[in-house]
Amino acid sequence: MAIPARQEGRLRQRLRRLDVSKDERAELVERYAPLVKYVVDRLRLSLPASVDRDDLIGYGTIGLLEALDRFDGSRGVKFESYAVMRIRGAILDALRTLDIVPRSARSRARQIEQATRELFAEYGRMPTEDELAEHLGMTTSELQQAVSDAACVFLPLQSAHDPDDLTLEEQLADPAALEPAEVAADQDIKARITAALATLSERDRLIVSLYYYEELTMREISQILQISESRVSQILNRIRLQLRALLRERGVGEADVE
Numbered sequence: 434m435a436i437p438a439r440q441e442g443r444l445r446q447r448l449r450r451l452d453v454s455k456d457e458r459a460e461l462v463e464r465y466a467p468l469v470k471y472v473v474d475r476l477r478l479s480l481p482a483s484v485d486r487d488d489l490i491g492y493g494t495i496g497l498l499e500a501l502d503r504f505d506g507s508r509g510v511k512f513e514s515y516a517v518m519r520i521r522g523a524i525l526d527a528l529r530t531l532d533i534v535p536r537s538a539r540s541r542a543r544q545i546e547q548a549t550r551e552l553f554a555e556y557g558r559m560p561t562e563d564e565l566a567e568h569l570g571m572t573t574s575e576l577q578q579a580v581s582d583a584a585c586v587f588l589p590l591q592s593a594h595d596p597d598d599l600t601l602e603e604q605l606a607d608p609a610a611l612e613p614a615e616v617a618a619d620q621d622i623k624a625r626i627t628a629a630l631a632t633l634s635e636r637d638r639l640i641v642s643l644y645y646y647e648e649l650t651m652r653e654i655s656q657i658l659q660i661s662e663s664r665v666s667q668i669l670n671r672i673r674l675q676l677r678a679l680l681r682e683r684g685v686g687e688a689d690v691e
């Protein structure tokens with residue numbers, strides 16, 4: 434039987450005092466298990482196919498347990514936001530110990546980014562897959578495979594396990610309390626990202642919108658566009674590589690868009 438929402442805060446306080454029953458703890462884990470699956474499915478975009486989803490769920494569940502043990506509602510952060518941060522951090526910490534990002538993948542990602550910058554300077558727009566492939570001396574299918582192989586370079590190097598790593602939006606109960614300089618900087622970064630997105634093709638912009646703004650799954654996007662899930666993943670990874678290259682040219686670092 435699910436725990437009534439009005440009882441959750443009290444139960445989490447009892448959990449920190451270690452006087453919650455195993456059954457109640459299990460019910461809390463079950464209630465928030467969809468958060469683990471949500472984080473796993475978003476992270477899998479940037480991971481090799483060899484990484485097992487069940488393993489990721491296991492790592493994420495450890496993060497959920499940590500969130501249940503350590504959550505402090507007095508900071509003005511929603512539990513769901515805190516839990517997502519802990520889940521993501523636990524998964525990334527586990528993956529770092531596995532050293533899943535080969536040097537060749539990072540090298541290939543740099544080549545694709547450099548080609549994107551060169552072609553963007555030449556055409557004044559984001560290059561197509563065929564143009565990128567030709568520039569790199571590859572077939573289009575070889576480029577698509579290279580993009581898939583390079584997907585894991587998007588894993589952030591810094592740990593996401595510290596509560597102080599929460600974004601400003603997650604940390605502050607009142608976003609209006611931001612300092613004026615921070616607001617201006619944030620608006621500038623958003624403007625540069627918006628300008629970069631405008632350089633994409635219509636289909637690429639649609640996929641970005643469906644995935645990042647509408648938060649559809651890759652399966653749902655594949656059904657809408659009548660392409661395979663793996664193709665959606667390839668396109669998203671190519672877009673991320675291309676946008677990262679362009680944003681670096683425009684002075685936006687990875688930490689700004691993470």
